[in-house]
Amino acid sequence: MSEVIANTSKGHIEVRNFSLAYETIEGPVQAVTDTQIHVKPGEFVSIVGPSGCGKSTLLNAVAGFLKPTTGIVTVDGERVNGPSAERGMVFQQYSLFPWKTVRENVEFGLKMRGMPRSQRERAARTLLGLAGLEAFEKHYPEKLSGGMKQRVGIVRALATGPKVLLLDEPFGALDAQTRVIMQQILTNMWQRLKISVLFVTHDIDEAIFLSDRVYCMTARPGSIKAEIPIPLERPRQQSMMMSSEFLALRRGLMSLIREESLKAMGGEINDMGMQGLSIELHGHSLADVI
Amino acid sequence: MPAIAEAGPLPAVTPPAPPASFGTLALRWYRLNRAGLRATAIGVISLLAFLLVWHLLTTYRVVFFVRFTNVPSPLAVYASFTKAIHDPKFLMHILLSCRRIFIGFSLAAIIGVPLGLIMGRFKLVHEVIFPVAEVLRPIPAIAWVPMAIMLWPTNEQSIVFITFLGSFFPILVNTLHGMSLVDPVLVRAAQCLGARERSIFREVYFPASLPHIFTGLTVGMGVAWVSLIAAEMISGQYGIGYFTWEAYSLVQYADIALGMIAIGVLGLGSSLLIRGAGQLVMPWRST
Numbered sequence: 001m002s003e004v005i006a007n008t009s010k011g012h013i014e015v016r017n018f019s020l021a022y023e024t025i026e027g028p029v030q031a032v033t034d035t036q037i038h039v040k041p042g043e044f045v046s047i048v049g050p051s052g053c054g055k056s057t058l059l060n061a062v063a064g065f066l067k068p069t070t071g072i073v074t075v076d077g078e079r080v081n082g083p084s085a086e087r088g089m090v091f092q093q094y095s096l097f098p099w100k101t102v103r104e105n106v107e108f109g110l111k112m113r114g115m116p117r118s119q120r121e122r123a124a125r126t127l128l129g130l131a132g133l134e135a136f137e138k139h140y141p142e143k144l145s146g147g148m149k150q151r152v153g154i155v156r157a158l159a160t161g162p163k164v165l166l167l168d169e170p171f172g173a174l175d176a177q178t179r180v181i182m183q184q185i186l187t188n189m190w191q192r193l194k195i196s197v198l199f200v201t202h203d204i205d206e207a208i209f210l211s212d213r214v215y216c217m218t219a220r221p222g223s224i225k226a227e228i229p230i231p232l233e234r235p236r237q238q239s240m241m242m243s244s245e246f247l248a249l250r251r252g253l254m255s256l257i258r259e260e261s262l263k264a265m266g267g268e269i270n271d272m273g274m275q276g277l278s279i280e281l282h283g284h285s286l287a288d289v290i
Numbered sequence: 291m292p293a294i295a296e297a298g299p300l301p302a303v304t305p306p307a308p309p310a311s312f313g314t315l316a317l318r319w320y321r322l323n324r325a326g327l328r329a330t331a332i333g334v335i336s337l338l339a340f341l342l343v344w345h346l347l348t349t350y351r352v353v354f355f356v357r358f359t360n361v362p363s364p365l366a367v368y369a370s371f372t373k374a375i376h377d378p379k380f381l382m383h384i385l386l387s388c389r390r391i392f393i394g395f396s397l398a399a400i401i402g403v404p405l406g407l408i409m410g411r412f413k414l415v416h417e418v419i420f421p422v423a424e425v426l427r428p429i430p431a432i433a434w435v436p437m438a439i440m441l442w443p444t445n446e447q448s449i450v451f452i453t454f455l456g457s458f459f460p461i462l463v464n465t466l467h468g469m470s471l472v473d474p475v476l477v478r479a480a481q482c483l484g485a486r487e488r489s490i491f492r493e494v495y496f497p498a499s500l501p502h503i504f505t506g507l508t509v510g511m512g513v514a515w516v517s518l519i520a521a522e523m524i525s526g527q528y529g530i531g532y533f534t535w536e537a538y539s540l541v542q543y544a545d546i547a548l549g550m551i552a553i554g555v556l557g558l559g560s561s562l563l564i565r566g567a568g569q570l571v572m573p574w575r576s577t
């Protein structure tokens with residue numbers, strides 16, 4: 001176990017004066033502007049914001065897939081200039097290798113590092129055991145449910161003992177029940193490994209439930225609109241989601257996001273219009289209204 | 291960490307079924323395979339009907355737009371088959387054709403697959419080779435026969451060359467297609483697990499392209515046989531295509547049909563071989 005997961009209690013992410021524009025035929029598309037974020041070692045930080053605001057862009061720049069147009073991304077003081085096993089990534093589309101079994105997927109990073117076969121097999125089994133997947137080590141990903149695939153995705157990203165874990169809407173494609181279980185599993189792994197996590201989601205409850213801190217982004221071009229500390233105690237329980245503290249945080253974040261979502265939609269739909277619609281709907285079935 | 295262990299919604303594991311009697315097992319097997327059995331039964335009946343129609347058309351020498359006057363009957367073909375399998379010359383024809391296919395097709399695969407992989411990965415190679423390939427590709431392999439005879443010192447080499455050409459382009463084009471469809475997210479996943487160019491090629495691009503490579507090999511094998519038979523009929527000595535054509539010249543009509551059937555069986559056999567190889571190489575795709 002210890003040979004697999006070294007590198008704990010490090011992983012200080014620093015993003016400064018960051019902006020990123022995509023080159024297109026119609027000229028540059030400014031996706032993210034003037035952004036500063038940081039993640040302290042061992043901290044769990046989420047980024048929320050309306051879709052298209054540049055969350056993935058920011059995360060991909062931290063991963064090293066995109067170069068910032070201006071500004072700098074560093075991890076533990078070292079400038080990021082390309083993908084590396086130091087920064088593990090989990091994708092919404094699972095992105096497991098279909099031609100590798102569950103265990104071979106988990107072993108991949110260790111194989112790339114040149115670890116001998118028997119050693120990495122043992123390491124992969126240990127990790128799969130932690131995620132309750134030991135019975136599926138010989139299965140191909142196609143046969144697994146979405147939740148199991150994503151568990152493999154997380155385990156695979158953690159196998160090389162990265163300093164930080166980046167997740168881009170990892171549970172977005174899962175049903176509500178599975179998502180809750182996955183959140184629990186991720187929290188457990190994070191607490192065990194003391195790794196820094198940068199988590200992108202559009203689910204406000206998920207962000208609050210998981211995080212130490214939440215960044216809320218503006219509509220495109222995205223920048224940080226607000227930074228909200230989440231003072232809820234740990235370990236967190238599902239029941240906390242009904243607490244007044246949680247609900248207050250939720251209300252605050254909700255209104256921030258709502259403002260930005262409306263902006264993102266062009267601002268045509270104003271608050272009054274929305275209220276009018278809900279009043280008209282009152283007492284009628286949807287079919288009556290249509 | 292009990293939460294993980296209890297959290298995983300593991301699919302229900304069916305308890306081991308109690309040992310069933312032979313009768314129950316047979317019945318269950320029948321139920322599960324009913325559709326397949328039905329298809330097989332109908333297939334056999336359909337083939338028998340085909341033979342019967344063939345038999346009737348030739349026995350009564352039907353002339354109705356097409357003339358069955360000289361067409362051999364199934365029984366005549368069977369008779370020439372029993373004679374042929376004891377005839378070393380017939381077996382040699384078949385063996386020679388198989389050897390030509392083996393050499394021509396193997397060369398096409400050994401050159402076409404790596405070339406397609408490299409073209410798919412390196413822009414410059416693609417830009418240089420693709421235009422030439424596109425110009426040569428529409429020329430049917432048979433149209434190469436005169437040129438092949440000029441190019442190669444021996445007849446044997448020119449026939450193998452034609453076979454090679456026939457299978458080369460389907461293999462190249464399908465490999466390229468497979469490379470162009472590789473999911474970029476998988477490449478990214480490999481990169482942030484520490485994979486470098488070489489490993490990404492071996493661990494991602496190649497396996498991701500395999501299904502299309504095998505489509506190319508299957509199509510290529512089919513075209514290889516088409517090209518081979520045409521080349522043998524035109525320029526050959528020996529080979530199953532030559533055998534079929536010679537049978538016509540020598541007025542041995544039963545051998546024409548025998549040659550045709552042999553070609554069909556060989557083509558079917560070789561495409562089954564490729565499919566089997568595909569299942570061996572891509573275990574994740576078999577159900």
Ligand SMILES: Nc1ncnc2c1ncn2[C@@H]1O[C@H](COP(=O)(O)OP(=O)(O)O)[C@@H](O)[C@H]1O
Nearest residue numbers: 022024029031051052053054055056057058220
């Ligand atoms: N490759 C690209 N070329 C041009 N524009 C892009 C590209 N990728 C993303 N964008 C644009 O940049 C903005 C931010 O995208 P993204 O980071 O994916 O948003 P999010 O993940 O928050 O939904 C979007 O408006 C999107 O249309």
Ligand SMILES: [Mg+2]
Nearest residue numbers: 055056057168
């Ligand atoms: Mg996104």
